[in-house]
Amino acid sequence: MAKSREKIVLTEKEEEIMKLLWQHGPLHVREMVEFYDEPRPHFNTVSTIVRILEQKGYVGHESVGGSYRYHAVARMEDFRRRSFGKLIRNYFGNSYLGAVSSLVADEKISVEELKELIAKVENSNKSSN
DSSP states (O other): OOTTGGGOOOOHHHHHHHHHHHHHOSEEHHHHHHHSOSSOOOHHHHHHHHHHHHHHTSEEEEEETTEEEEEEOSOHHHHHHHHHHHHHHHHHTTOHHHHHHHHHHTTOSOHHHHHHHHHHHHHHHHHHO
16 A cells, blocks of 8 residues: 555546446456446557556555456545545535535525434434533
């Protein structure tokens, strides 16, 4: 795995490959290509991106029938948490309340969903006490 993974940023194309591996499990490059909409990227393009991800420590492989089948080494939850934290820091002054307030102002979250969120927080707090 990458030594300083926190500092590595994935490109949009690298993220697409990681999402395929997280959603579908281990895949050969030819299988990855099949998941793309037309016009599909060339096999060699996807293969190059996968090898870069492997060099970064996010993807591993096993030899199956004379070719490599790749799998995600990095967990989606780790990327989600880090990406969300970066978003909050960069666009909301490190304020999670500011982020939620923005969702409310843009009508992206309903009052019912806010109530559900509050209930989850309250239940979480009761469980940890």
